[in-house]
Amino acid sequence: MLQQTRVDQVIPYYRRFIRELPSLKRLAGAAFSRVIKLWEGLGYYHRAKHLHETAKILAKARRVDLETLRSCPGIGSYTLAAVSSIVWNEPLAVVDGNVKRVIARLFAIKDDIGRPAVQDRIREIAAQLLYRKASGNWNQAVMELGATVCVPRNPACGCCPLQSGCKAFRSGDPENYPVKSKKPPRPHREMAAAVIQNDRNEFLILRRPDRGLLPNLWEFPNFEIGGARDPAHELRRALFAQMNLRIRVGKKIAAAEHAYTHFSVTMHAFHCRSPRDELKLNHSQTYRWVKPAAFQRYPFPKVHKIIAQAV
Ligand code: SF4
Numbered sequence: 001m002l003q004q005t006r007v008d009q010v011i012p013y014y015r016r017f018i019r020e021l022p023s024l025k026r027l028a029g030a031a032f033s034r035v036i037k038l039w040e041g042l043g044y045y046h047r048a049k050h051l052h053e054t055a056k057i058l059a060k061a062r063r064v065d066l067e068t069l070r071s072c073p074g075i076g077s078y079t080l081a082a083v084s085s086i087v088w089n090e091p092l093a094v095v096d097g098n099v100k101r102v103i104a105r106l107f108a109i110k111d112d113i114g115r116p117a118v119q120d121r122i123r124e125i126a127a128q129l130l131y132r133k134a135s136g137n138w139n140q141a142v143m144e145l146g147a148t149v150c151v152p153r154n155p156a157c158g159c160c161p162l163q164s165g166c167k168a169f170r171s172g173d174p175e176n177y178p179v180k181s182k183k184p185p186r187p188h189r190e191m192a193a194a195v196i197q198n199d200r201n202e203f204l205i206l207r208r209p210d211r212g213l214l215p216n217l218w219e220f221p222n223f224e225i226g227g228a229r230d231p232a233h234e235l236r237r238a239l240f241a242q243m244n245l246r247i248r249v250g251k252k253i254a255a256a257e258h259a260y261t262h263f264s265v266t267m268h269a270f271h272c273r274s275p276r277d278e279l280k281l282n283h284s285q286t287y288r289w290v291k292p293a294a295f296q297r298y299p300f301p302k303v304h305k306i307i308a309q310a311v
Pocket residue numbers: 102105106149150151155156157158160161162163166167168169174
């Protein structure tokens with residue numbers, strides 16, 4: 001949960017998750033729909049999928065060692081080092097964003113920290129620095145130092161135990177490290193969503209595919225509309241072209257915005273009416289007609305949750 005997510009944001013999710021699924025066995029035996037519902041709103045949904053798949057593997061394993069962990073989905077070098085050093089004292093150095101910043105400052109690394117060669121160098125330094133007798137404690141200490149003392153802005157060098165050996169501190173302006181080149185601006189997508197109502201006051205929602213962005217979450221049918229002047233018209237066209245649906249597009253009920261890692265989105269949601277009671281979708285996607293009171297049973301991505309609340 002903590003990967004790329006702040007602790008204060010995670011705490012309520014973690015508590016609810018542990019309350020509902022308090023053991024590896026319970027997590028492994030739970031339906032994925034339940035796991036993803038508990039994760040709803042936390043983002044980076046592939047983590048929930050990997051966690052669930054990993055729990056299933058570990059629950060079946062007779063013995064869990066480094067190799068078992070390494071073979072599990074979602075266990076990359078960071079998680080492997082964190083779990084195995086803390087649990088088994090494996091001599092593996094954790095390298096997360098905080099550790100990278102501490103090392104880049106300690107050694108005043110002048111190259112762009114985003115470059116793979118620099119990342120390799122930092123990993124090598126982290127491995128050399130690792131205090132092997134207590135690698136779990138060491139890893140936690142360095143991560144904590146980066147999170148609480150050697151922070152990105154205004155590092156607290158005055159109380160830092162590494163001050164005497166820190167080249168960035170000696171340079172006079174530790175904030176110049178790590179060196180980062182400017183990222184290109186995040187692309188933006190304009191999209192339109194159809195909130196389609198039938199004669200029984202139910203609304204059409206679709207389940208996203210098992211793989212890719214937001215796996216298994218539910219959403220209202222939606223399409224990219226570019227810079228279209230008339231989003232309602234574009235939506236009508238896309239619904240027919242891509243889903244073979246002829247529907248009446250009514251008034252706009254919401255505009256929801258969200259920034260994902262690689263792009264941001266504005267979703268314009270329109271109330272739509274299905275002229276028939278039943279629509280036949282021309283593709284194999286799982287769908288449901290759902291009354292608004294039942295929306296809460298389905299995990300939605302953030303923008304679709306905003307739309308669901310506006311229905
Ligand atoms: S002395 Fe300052 S810049 Fe250097 S590691 Fe400590 S907090 Fe970071």
